[in-house]
Amino acid sequence: MTADLASNAPPPSCELCGQPGVFLDRIGDRHLCGDHFVADVEQRVQVTIQKYAMIRPGDRLAVALSGGKDSTVLLHLLHRLMPGADLVAVTVNEGIDGYREATLRSAEANARRLGIEHAILSFHDLYGKNLDELVHGRLTRACGICGILRRKAMNTLARQVGAGKLATGHNLDDEAQSVLMNWLRGDRERILRRLEGNAGPGLIPRVKPLMEIPEKEVALYGILKGLFLELPECPYRHTALRGEVRGILTSLERGHPGTMRQVVEGQARLSRQLAPIPRASRPLQACELCGDPTSGRLCQACRLLDPEGGTGTLVSPDP
Ligand code: SF4
Ligand code: ZN
Numbered sequence: 301m302t303a304d305l306a307s308n309a310p311p312p313s314c315e316l317c318g319q320p321g322v323f324l325d326r327i328g329d330r331h332l333c334g335d336h337f338v339a340d341v342e343q344r345v346q347v348t349i350q351k352y353a354m355i356r357p358g359d360r361l362a363v364a365l366s367g368g369k370d371s372t373v374l375l376h377l378l379h380r381l382m383p384g385a386d387l388v389a390v391t392v393n394e395g396i397d398g399y400r401e402a403t404l405r406s407a408e409a410n411a412r413r414l415g416i417e418h419a420i421l422s423f424h425d426l427y428g429k430n431l432d433e434l435v436h437g438r439l440t441r442a443c444g445i446c447g448i449l450r451r452k453a454m455n456t457l458a459r460q461v462g463a464g465k466l467a468t469g470h471n472l473d474d475e476a477q478s479v480l481m482n483w484l485r486g487d488r489e490r491i492l493r494r495l496e497g498n499a500g501p502g503l504i505p506r507v508k509p510l511m512e513i514p515e516k517e518v519a520l521y522g523i524l525k526g527l528f529l530e531l532p533e534c535p536y537r538h539t540a541l542r543g544e545v546r547g548i549l550t551s552l553e554r555g556h557p558g559t560m561r562q563v564v565e566g567q568a569r570l571s572r573q574l575a576p577i578p579r580a581s582r583p584l585q586a587c588e589l590c591g592d593p594t595s596g597r598l599c600q601a602c603r604l605l606d607p608e609g610g611t612g613t614l615v616s617p618d619p
Pocket of ligand 2: 587588589590591592598599600601602603
C-alpha cells in the first residue's frame with residue numbers, strides 16, 4: 301500500500317463506511333477513513349507477527365524504543381495487539397547533543413504512559429565515550445560507527461533485561477533500502493544473511509513486526525493515534541548513504557506503486573533459492589576483547605573502539 305493524505309476537496313469517501321477518507325491505498329485503489337485505516341494497519345501487523353511466528357506466549361520481548369516515530373508506533377501496537385505479553389522497552393542513548401535529549405524524553409513518556417518497564421543504556425556507560433566524541437574527525441562515517449555500536453549496545457541491553465527476543469521498528473521502506481544498499485555495496489555476506497537471520501550464541505534474535513508496513517503508513521498511524529510530538533532530526537543524518545537510497549526508492553515508489561514491496565519480496569525469493577547452495581562461512585567465535593560472537597578475532601565494535609582497529613574499514617549496518 302502507499303499512503304496519500306487527502307488533499308483536494310471534496311474528500312473521497314471511505315470504501316468501507318462512507319466517512320471522509322484520510323488515506324488512499326494506491327495499489328488497491330481504495331480510500332479509507334481514519335478508523336478503518338488504523339484497523340487495517342493493526343490487522344496487517346498482526347498477520348505479519350503470526351506469519352513469521354515472531355512472538356510466542358511466554359516470550360519476554362525487548363522493544364527497541366529510540367523515541368522516534370517508528371519505534372513509538374511499534375511499542376503502542378505491541379501493547380495493543382499483544383495484551384499480556386511481557387514487554388520491556390529498551391533505549392540506547394548514543395549521546396548526540398541537541399537531538400537525543402528530546403527523543404529520550406519522548407521514549408520515557410511513552411513507556412510510562414503505557415505502564416511498560418523501560419531500561420536505558422548509554423554509549424558513555426558502555427564505551428566510555430558518547431557518539432559526538434567517537435565521530436570526532438570522522439564525521440562522514442558517523443552513521444556507520446553509530447550503527448555498529450548501537451547494535452552491540454542494544455544486544456547488551458536486551459540481554460541485561462533478560463529478553464529472549466528484540467523487536468525493532470524497521471518498516472517496509474527500511475527493508476527495501478537495506479536490500480538496495482547491500483547490492484550497491486556488493487555485500488554478499490549481508491545479502492545472504494538477511495534470510496538466515498542473526499541468531500547465534502550471545503545474539504538476541506530480532507523481529508520486525510512493522511516490516512511490511514510502508515513508512516508513510518506508520519507515520520499516519522502515529523498521527524491518527526496522537527502519538528507524536530515534534531521531534532528534532534539527528535544532525536548526522538545527511539552523512540548516510542541510506543538517505544540517498546531512500547530518496548531514490550521514494551521517487552520510484554511514487555511513479556510505480558509497489559516498488560518497495562517488490563524489492564523486498566524479490567530479495568526474499570532470491571535468498572530462498574540461494575539457501576541450498578553450500579557456502580564456506582566462518583563459524584562464530586567469542587571476540588577476544590568483549591566475548592560477543594564474531595567471525596573474526598575481534599568483533600566490529602571492538603575493532604572500531606580499539607585505537608588500531610578504529611582506522612579499519614567500516615561496513616555500515618542496518619540502523
Ligand atoms: Fe546514528 Fe546516523 Fe541514525 Fe544519527 S542518523 S542516530 S548517527 S545512524
Ligand atoms: Zn568485541
